[in-house]
Amino acid sequence: MLRQIRRGVFETNSSSTHSITMCLKKDYKKWEIGEMFLHDDVLVTKEEAIEKLKNNKWFNERNPNFDFTNEEELNEALASYEYRTSEQYWDDEYLETFEDTYTTPSGEVVVAFGKYGHD
């Protein structure tokens, strides 16, 4: 006989999480080779990411003398401010991932990708 027991608590947990990003395949390829970063579900060029970081009040307050020419520190800062490379994005031990491609009526190839999971 099999038995499973949930002790002393009703089912009240309903929260969850998911994300989806859609972009042109050419931008997706640039992201894969490190020429673009994912930020708030949008792909941005490295130059745009650096510009945004330079204008980030929170970052400037904490890093008044930041050396933007130091590639390693710059990449670390970008990652911690949610500018993520493809490698960083997919490195997630908790959430499931998905990726799909489709062609729009005008012939553009679009990639949809993201992560999801639950609690």
Added chain:
Amino acid sequence: MNLLHEYKNGNYTIKLFDDGTKIRETEEDKFVSSFPENIDIKISDKCDGGCSFCHENSTLDGDIADFNYEFLYSLRPGTELAIGGGNVFDNPKLSHFLKWCKHRGIVANITVNQKHITSQFYDYDGKRHYYRNINTSRIFNWIDNGEVHGVGISYDGNSEELDKIFIDDEDNYAEEYKKNVVIHVINGVHSYEDIMKLANKNYKLLILGYKDLRRGHKYLAENEKLIKQNQQDIYNNIHSIIKSFTVVSFDNLAIEQLNIRRLFTTKQWDEFYMGDDGSFTMYIDLVKGEFAKNSTSLNRHKLLDTIEEMFEIVKSE
């Protein structure tokens, strides 16, 4: 502990008790369900909480659900609904829906944020007096009427406020409702100290894993050292936590993050672990009129007329 429901589902039987205890039993070598035991059901996309670590997308101007769906009439007595949002209190038809659930033998549970039940106070006669938040009164009333059974409260770290509701109330009225309540905490957002402020007061605890996504990701980026330290403290002191609460439960993400498996023998674990999503549970978004395996699945479908039809689809995915 009194039996609330006993029913058959697929090849097994379920007993559900009034403290939330659930027992599944089968003579076969695995549990095969034919309808969901639990449904995570969203009734509001509206919320004014603004929690910095939140990964839901409910907003101040979010929509609320209607309840005029045919499938609701196919729900079996004993089925648990985890009713959530958004802020469930923002749905004006909630009370009516809860009455309807009771009438059909459906076990309604709700999850609320502590912010929405915090007590108010007034000063009188040189003393500060607290009076119960209207939402708390509504919850107690629903429990009294058997319209709500489980109440999840998302803890905001202010244990004194919770104690005011459940322990220090002037008429000692609320203590009896604690058996229906489970306090939700997030591994790392809440520290070991935050959690232990609730210790040894007969609270039930649900520890949720920390999700590094959306607002949760930003919050982690800005508070990584603190969150990691909090998680390590909870990991190191999990035995103390378990000993200090009436019940401690975990979601699957917290089970991984805290390696809860280490605390059990294989036999205990097989009995304790209640299974993955889609085996016994499913998700319904009443706001959008959709269903899926869980709330994060992108493979969503328009609601059908019976729960069995929808669950078949969920199980086949």
